Amino acid sequence: MLKFLFLFFFFLSFDLCAQLAPKREFRAVWVATVNNIDWPSKPGLSTEQQMKEVIDILNMHSKNGMNAIIMQIRPSADAFYHSDLEPWSKYLTGTQGKAPNPFYDPLQFWINECHKRNMEFHAWLNPFRVAQNINDPLAANHIAFKHSDWIVNYGGKLYFDPGLPQTREFVVKVVIDIVSRYDVDAIHFDDYFYPYPLKEDFPDENSFAQFNRGFQADQKANWRRDNVDILIKTLSENIKKTKPWVKFGISPFGVWRNKADDPEGSETTAGTTNYDHLYADILKWQKNGWIDYCLPQLYWQIGHPSVDFLTLSKWWAAHTYGRAMYIGQAVYKLEANSTVPDWKDPNQLVKQIQIIRQIPQLGGSAFYSSVHFKRDLFGFDQNLRDNLYKFPALVPQMPWIDKKAPESPTHFKKRGHKLKWKSSKTENDMDKVANYVVYLNPVGQQFDVRNPENIFTITKHKSIKFKQNSRKLQRKYEVRISALDRLHNESEISKVKVLKL
Numbered sequence: 001m002l003k004f005l006f007l008f009f010f011f012l013s014f015d016l017c018a019q020l021a022p023k024r025e026f027r028a029v030w031v032a033t034v035n036n037i038d039w040p041s042k043p044g045l046s047t048e049q050q051m052k053e054v055i056d057i058l059n060m061h062s063k064n065g066m067n068a069i070i071m072q073i074r075p076s077a078d079a080f081y082h083s084d085l086e087p088w089s090k091y092l093t094g095t096q097g098k099a100p101n102p103f104y105d106p107l108q109f110w111i112n113e114c115h116k117r118n119m120e121f122h123a124w125l126n127p128f129r130v131a132q133n134i135n136d137p138l139a140a141n142h143i144a145f146k147h148s149d150w151i152v153n154y155g156g157k158l159y160f161d162p163g164l165p166q167t168r169e170f171v172v173k174v175v176i177d178i179v180s181r182y183d184v185d186a187i188h189f190d191d192y193f194y195p196y197p198l199k200e201d202f203p204d205e206n207s208f209a210q211f212n213r214g215f216q217a218d219q220k221a222n223w224r225r226d227n228v229d230i231l232i233k234t235l236s237e238n239i240k241k242t243k244p245w246v247k248f249g250i251s252p253f254g255v256w257r258n259k260a261d262d263p264e265g266s267e268t269t270a271g272t273t274n275y276d277h278l279y280a281d282i283l284k285w286q287k288n289g290w291i292d293y294c295l296p297q298l299y300w301q302i303g304h305p306s307v308d309f310l311t312l313s314k315w316w317a318a319h320t321y322g323r324a325m326y327i328g329q330a331v332y333k334l335e336a337n338s339t340v341p342d343w344k345d346p347n348q349l350v351k352q353i354q355i356i357r358q359i360p361q362l363g364g365s366a367f368y369s370s371v372h373f374k375r376d377l378f379g380f381d382q383n384l385r386d387n388l389y390k391f392p393a394l395v396p397q398m399p400w401i402d403k404k405a406p407e408s409p410t411h412f413k414k415r416g417h418k419l420k421w422k423s424s425k426t427e428n429d430m431d432k433v434a435n436y437v438v439y440l441n442p443v444g445q446q447f448d449v450r451n452p453e454n455i456f457t458i459t460k461h462k463s464i465k466f467k468q469n470s471r472k473l474q475r476k477y478e479v480r481i482s483a484l485d486r487l488h489n490e491s492e493i494s495k496v497k498v499l500k501l
Contacts, residue, residue, distance in 0.1 A: 029068075065392070111184065162227045180242050254298045261276065286319060292400075318361070327365045410424065421463070434485055438480075439482070440456035479498070
């Protein structure tokens with residue numbers, strides 16, 4: 001009964017909530033490259049075609065109000081970037097190991113284009129998958145040929161064996177190579193650690209016999225979880241050691257454990273769970289502070305009989321342990337031919353966003369996946385632009401990484417309709433200014449720094465030129481500037497300048 005009362009009141013207040021969008025909110029989209037789901041549209045496109053698709057994708061998501069991209073740069077022990085450790089991805093050029101021609105670095109291009117649009121770039125990797133099909137040809141320089149003992153065949157697919165210290169060390173090496181060479185904002189893993197279970201058991205008998213670390217035969221599930229724990233902890237430490245500001249996020253399957261199996265679990269009856277089947281103890285990583293954000297994939301509708309969106313949103317919100325919590329949403333399920341009536345209604349996703357905004361511990365969401373924004377979403381994308389994401393949002397802060405704000409902009413001057421300012425110089429990367437927030441409100445209207453309606457733009461530049469209205473429409477505006485560091489800590493607001501626009 002309480003659930004339905006909760007739903008009634010926030011649905012009733014939808015129009016009000018749309019106007020009260022938070023100033024800080026994670027708004028992301030996944031861009032999957034495996035099997036060319038999102039980009040590139042097909043392997044083997046020319047460099048020019050690939051670049052054009054990137055720009056079109058980012059312009060679309062920027063228009064929709066997104067402030068982060070989660071892009072899959074290593075789908076199957078391969079690379080969408082120049083690497084001395086792994087071959088170029090077949091999903092990029094059509095042949096694994098073949099570089100783009102004319103040469104360019106897709107990862108660098110994506111990062112640059114994201115940052116131009118004030119979007120964070122989260123580098124998404126799959127840690128243990130090697131090949132989607134055992135018959136897929138691997139490049140001659142693939143690590144699988146040098147260390148065939150690292151590889152196992154499970155259900156006709158190839159994986160690194162997570163039970164081997166060498167494979168975990170290799171994954172860490174790949175991640176740190178990316179962090180050290182590229183200006184990524186975050187490293188991101190999804191739900192694939194140990195693969196989703198098949199009828200046969202995962203073939204790790206040899207690694208268990210050799211590296212069981214004292215776990216007994218009846219404790220093999222605990223040993224598998226410990227293998228993944230070791231990887232996550234090691235990655236966490238090494239990412240922060242390399243670049244302290246780079247975030248580490250995990251997007252798990254939407255159910256940690258069912259309450260029937262664990263008192264701490266959710267009121268769900270999922271057939272698969274992170275803990276029991278994927279050997280991923282997400283809560284442990286949260287509690288120990290090994291990850292900076294959790295982004296559970298809640299790809300079910302409100303009112304689902306086994307895995308209700310509202311129930312799971314509230315459950316994950318109660319298990320943040322002082323870290324960021326965002327929610328994964330299934331834009332791909334919004335479909336006119338869906339057999340589930342809820343997914344024929346664009347308001348399903350709208351209502352989900354309102355649920356997320358009603359729960360203080362939840363800081364935003366991400367949508368799977370990018371390509372679905374190119375089709376008819378029955379007005380959902382228009383709703384984002386006109387209502388839900390009408391005004392810009394800053395990415396939520398992460399004070400456990402850094403909570404020191406940069407210095408406020410100085411030498412704030414106006415010349416006609418142009419404003420210029422300066423920022424303090426610093427050698428500390430954590431304190432450097434990454435962006436500026438320009439606030440604009442009519443004279444006579446009370447300024448509220450918490451209201452995103454007052455954000456005119458977010459820019460990297462130290463100046464801005466305002467367009468002038470016709471003389472009949474001119475009025476006076478107050479302008480204020482603040483500075484953001486790379487972790488979105490905001491400086492004090494500058495003094496007011498008044499312009500007639």
